[in-house]
Amino acid sequence: EIVLTQSPDFQSVTPKEKVTITCRASQSIGSSLHWYQQKPDQSPKLLIKYASQSISGVPSRFSGSGSGTDFTLTINSLEAEDAATYYCHQSSSLPSFGQGTKVEIK
Amino acid sequence: EVQLVESGGGLVQPGGSLRLSCAASGFTFSSYAMSWVRQAPGKGLEWVSAISGSGGSTYYADSVKGRFTISRDNSKNTLYLQMNSLRAEDTAVYYCAKDDGLIAVAGYAFDIWGQGTMVTVSS
Numbered sequence: 001e002i003v004l005t006q007s008p009d010f011q012s013v014t015p016k017e018k019v020t021i022t023c024r025a026s027q028s029i030g031s032s033l034h035w036y037q038q039k040p041d042q043s044p045k046l047l048i049k050y051a052s053q054s055i056s057g058v059p060s061r062f063s064g065s066g067s068g069t070d071f072t073l074t075i076n077s078l079e080a081e082d083a084a085t086y087y088c089h090q091s092s093s094l095p096s097f098g099q100g101t102k103v104e105i106k
Numbered sequence: 107e108v109q110l111v112e113s114g115g116g117l118v119q120p121g122g123s124l125r126l127s128c129a130a131s132g133f134t135f136s137s138y139a140m141s142w143v144r145q146a147p148g149k150g151l152e153w154v155s156a157i158s159g160s161g162g163s164t165y166y167a168d169s170v171k172g173r174f175t176i177s178r179d180n181s182k183n184t185l186y187l188q189m190n191s192l193r194a195e196d197t198a199v200y201y202c203a204k205d206d207g208l209i210a211v212a213g214y215a216f217d218i219w220g221q222g223t224m225v226t227v228s229s
Contacts, residue, residue, distance in 0.1 A: 034215040043201055043222055049215040087151055091213045094165060095153040
């Protein structure tokens, strides 16, 4: 089983600030790493796939990077609507998710 | 519009059974693997099960293996999850999710999610 560890667990950020969330895999997963945004009482939404590929309709302030075991989700110039919990997900073997990172707007 | 709509959740006693359904529309259902993902109240996401586009290959998390069965009816564009021997720890919102490829557990992202259906296991 591949374990994904996200950091931080919680982040309080002011609008327009840059947010960086990391996801570390317990073994190499290549680029089979995806990021989701989940707002309260909503289902998850795909933000970035295969570590760095953008998704149609997702604002360009969201970007991803990394390969192997270390990955990063970056939100440039945070907006109030970005308040949510963010999850990474690996699909290199049986799927697993990180524990989530809650982003709060100050 | 691509859409997934789950149904079948509810309150069930420990040891009981429930069958969830997920109706798909807006895409060629048989061309994509599908998965079930659950989320216990206030907790994170947990992958439960996956099935290939043809239905010929299925996969399960250890936590549900032997108790849950995933299946699909491509003629009805519907995904199912039969849940037996339910436990309190199975209490969660259950989401169906579309893989962005045909083969299950083959590196794909979950590009479309349903709204979820709540399953509560309690006496």
